[in-house]
Amino acid sequence: MSYAFKDFHWANDIRVNEYLLPKTTAEALEMLAEYKGQAQVVSGGTDVIPKLRKRELEVEALVDISRLPGMSDIKQKGDKIILGGLVTHARTVASLLIREKAGVLAEGAARVGSPQIRNMGTVAGNLASGHPAADTSMPLLALNASVTIASTEGERVVDLPQFFQGGNQTAADSRREIITQISFSALGKNQGCCYLRLSKRRALTIAILVLATVVDVDPDEKTIRDAAIAIGPVAPMPFRARDAEEILKGAPVSKEIVERAGDAAYKESTPESSVVWGSDEYKKEMVKVFVRRGLYKALKRAGCPVA
């Protein structure tokens, strides 16, 4: 490990020259374009400000999008739920729609930081951080969500697996682009979900492990139609345990199949050791425990508990 000057010397000042407050999304995108990658989008600031202070991020200007109109709502269109790019964690937790039709996201958003951070921080910002253990990334990854990204060039839609690119990088360039919305299918009958979190203390800390599961069952046949398992941080980015999911698809609901899924997830996860957050060995063991627990709970919620 190598260290730099900034690892031993800190400042309380944040080095930006301009703090810009656009009135519309178009204006915000213009501002970003004008700075040619030297401006950074900021909304709640719960990630950006600490990064600026630590000089992990160095830009000339901040473009504050937190007051842009029309991006703070949670809506349902058909079977799709649409989360505006400025929806905060607190609003997500409080939303009846999310709690009933995407409970796993409400559970994840509820565990982000502290009340102050949940009031300021946005779900889109959490995604954009690209952090491999971000609390709302795992639920959204398990929900097969997609994000809409806007720039002066236009809009594009990216599915979450492709959105995460590793090393805290994502498909959205927060120096040029804005995430305008996140959308995913509402959970319905015969579907169940579960969010689990392992941490050293009960609040205000990075997770040792975050897991989100979504299952789709056939209650008559007692089989699993489909399953999604998202885990972090067990890879450089939020991770889908595809091998485990494959084992579950079409399989009868049973203790054995859940155990096998846990073992598969154990094998396919590649966490890293850290002096502060624990060994890879322990995290792998916990993947097994969590996948099992997450599946039991999701299956129960889907109305098809393991006997």
Add this chain to the structure above:
Amino acid sequence: MSTKTHDHKQIKTLTKDKPDLQGLIKTSQMSPSVVGKSIVRTDALSKVTGKLAFGADYSQEGFLHGKILRSPYPHAVIKSIDIEKAKNLSGVAAVLTAEDVPGRNGFGAIIPDQPVICGDKVRFVGDGVALVAAETEKIANQALELIKVEYDLLPPVFDPIEALKEDAPKVHEKGNLLSYNKLRKGDAEKGFAQADVIIERTYKVPFLDHAYLEPDICMAIPQVDGTMLVEGPMQAPFTVRRNINAVLGVPINRVQARQISMGGGFGGKEDSPIDLGCRAAVLAHHTRRPVRIALEREEVTLQTCKRHPMTMKIKIGAKKDGSLVAFEGVIYDEQGAYASLGPVIPPAGGSHIHAMIMMSGPYEIPNVKIDAYLCFTNNPYGGAMRGFGAPQVHVAHEQIIDELAEALGTTPFDIRRRNGLREGSATATGQVLDQSVGLHDTLESCAKAFDWEKKYQDTGYVNEEKTKRRGVGIGMGWYRTSIGTNNDACGANVYVHEDGTVLLSTGITEMGQGSFTVLPQICAEELGVRVEDVRVARPDTDAVPESGPTVGSRSTTLMGNAIILAARQVKKSILEMAAEMLMVPLTRLESRDRRIYDRDNPDTVLEFREAAARCMANGKRLIGQGWWAPPAPSLDPETGQGNPYFVYTYSTHMAEVNVDMETGEVEVTDYVAAFDVGKAINPKALEGQIEGGVAMGLGYALTEEVAIENGYIQNLSLRDYLIPTSLDVPDIKPIILEVENKFGPYGAKGIGEMPNLPATPAILNAIANACGGRVRDLPADPEKVYWAIKEAEIPLD
């Protein structure tokens, strides 16, 4: 320095030698009217309304901003420093290197071995190699980056046991062994020969950070007459002054240290204000302008002292009936890069000395042998943190007692009941405890409130899925009041004004612990006024008598006595005046609640202020000055025998936890903490101390550790250094017992540090009781508990 007579009689002899020790408890024939009341803290309103100004709130106008260039290496020789570019940067007022320190280039609470500015070599990551003062903080930071330092790397050493090896790199010229001390009571070998059961264990505790809320800040302001005024949050203004005067090369009266409101200290702000104070003063000396140095959170973690890590090896033996017969212990205490408060402060001060004296726990054991090593390494340096040397050994003795109970087939409760200290017991240092020993009262009352007997039977799985198990644990503890050194006196000034109000001046600081509430209560009680009539002056070395540091749980007891003595001088003159005015014999007068009256005829009365005003008019004494030092401590350097501290506080904690058997997660679900405090001057404030202390002990048990990799701290911010949140701390039920201390004001003894000591082992013991695995290397975070469960592999019901 020390004597070998250490028995019951000595304390009594000392009492006779010091007439002022007598009668401090009963000062009035009536029950107290202010002491013992849960009055609201005097600083509560200003704190909850946010009106209280801390250092960071002070105006920065006219100040230069001081910054420290830190060593990026744990151990290196400084080959060269080039400051030219930094000096030429516009807005820079000074760039200083070692040769610019006007006086002694070294500071430290006891041994001044830490350079103000390193000249020849650096000893830890964060050591200061240059100082900068500039018009803005931004310019100061830019200047730091322009300084070029060339280093020759030296091999570092990071482990105290490694550091003792002959070929280990030398952190300091004299070698890595800073202090070695021993304790010999009875004959350990013979003791073990009598034992039916002997077990041996090793326990380890890591560096801990105080994590006080307020980051350190210091302002040095040169005065017109050449005096250097230094302001900041500080626990020990007199130690700060003592260091700055030497570093500037001026006499003591040319330095003034003034404490400002302090956002927590926990022992850490004994050291850090010396560090910042010396450096800010040197910059102010060169620039002749006010200089402020304010640390960011990460810099606090990097630069300031930590709780000493220790490796503790113990062998303990007992007879079949459960009675302890022998104890053998070795302590490897890691001092880190600089001596700070670590080394021996005769006769009984210093972290490894405190640890050695208390290592065998609050138990009567006839044969004890302990060796304690204090070693330098290239890690950050160890200092005081709430219990200085004692929290570490509590982790060890309370766990091994439980492990021994299991080996003996007895219970954690019974083994403590059998062996716990009582009145008349001799401690490991051979001190016979002749008064105020309430240990067993705390054990019994704690067990009752916790419902120990039922809960101890009712452990095992708590959920249907059989993934969580419940367990209970006991932590017993004891702690000294005072610091065990020969410099332990407190001085107070009490000034009664003509309107009957009072100015109380002491050198004891307020850091959140409540001394600015409790001390006026004692003063008001003694004078017979209301507590709101007493104003506490801010500790200022120019204005208050030397009171020593605010440490060692000494404020209420030692300063309380000094206040009583000071108040009595004034009260005497006021009562004499009242006797004249009322024409009543002095001996019949009582002063209470702002009134002075004839005890035999309460209608003969005058206002306290009338007598005070008359004193003023007639030139009768209205200022009192009291000094009090506890009975002299003793500790034989060869045998570790003696009376190191004059009184102890005792405590028992009981904790209930749930352990997730598959993940190792621990939840503390129930908690009772009982204390014998002598006398609760302010019960509500005392409960606050207890709750805060338990939370801190919980952090030590479960989450806290300064994680250091090759000398580099990996968790500098509070994002990664995990102190408990309100969700981690259970509802704590405090129990306060009062077994009178005859040397304390109204019978009081210290409480500041005590509450966190038994909390850590109570939780660790509960975890072991729940899951069968035991974590002997702290903290017991989920991973460590998980592996302990795997390792134990015991069949569970």
